[in-house]
Amino acid sequence: MNINEPISNPKLVSAIEGLSNNNATQQKFFEELAQAKLLCPADIQLQNSTRDGKEIVVGEGSSISVKHIEDTEGNKFLMAFTDWKELYKWNSSKEQQTVIFGYKDFQSIMKEARDVYSGIVINPFGANIVITLPMLDGLENDCIIKKEEQVLIGIPAEYPTELINNLCIYFDKEKSVDKAFLLWMVRGEEGSYLLILDSKEDPNILYPRIGNFCSRFLKDKMLDIVSANSDFGKNVIKEHKSFYERD
Structure with a gap:
């Protein structure tokens, strides 16, 4: 040093x-x-x-x-x-x-x-x-999605009910997310939950806060968070239903 x-x-x-x-x-x-x-x-x-x-x-x-x-x-x-x-x-x-x-x-x-x-x-x-x-x-798993990279998206085989239920309660209380989707993403040999959020809040403030909240329910699985307004997010949610929508 x-x-x-x-x-x-x-x-x-x-x-x-x-x-x-x-x-x-x-x-x-x-x-x-x-x-x-x-x-x-x-x-x-x-x-x-x-x-x-x-x-x-x-x-x-x-x-x-x-x-x-x-x-x-x-x-x-x-x-x-x-x-x-x-x-x-x-x-x-x-x-x-x-x-x-x-x-x-x-x-x-x-x-x-x-x-x-x-x-x-x-x-x-x-x-x-x-x-x-x-x-x-x-970062270690190269989580940033590159152009032309093959990514497989689907419903988690073991649906994380505890995570979903607690996120719904959290979103209702915090009122920072308008709509949310949870999927499973596979890139190469690596798999992770994919949380897609529709929110007007600054993602640099929102995502770390939500990531910290989710950590206790992940059971050693990885979590990626992206915006529903990004090109990637828009393409993914076309074929899937949200698990949360704010009234």
């Missing part, structure tokens, strides 16, 4: 700035996130460590405790910053210790402590982009 390393992610920052309810833009964001190295503030206690050039090799007995923030409901999110300028919006101290993580590092932490963290938040005092564990898992 090297606290003085000049971390910056101009391509990811550009993708974040252009993020909207547009498949191409969302695809670009996730492609850049998969390649990014992000700053994660931490408390670091080094033991038996050595220096190799600019890098510190962490020795046995060392401890690294990553920082997090909480939302108004008490959900905990790991913090990730695209560059030092964004990190200084949170803490301007030059003494703040950091580690440099890629998405797999965040994924590993959240899998080990899935009862603790609800996700990561990128530039929480700037763009404030929330990413949940299912979304990170999707």
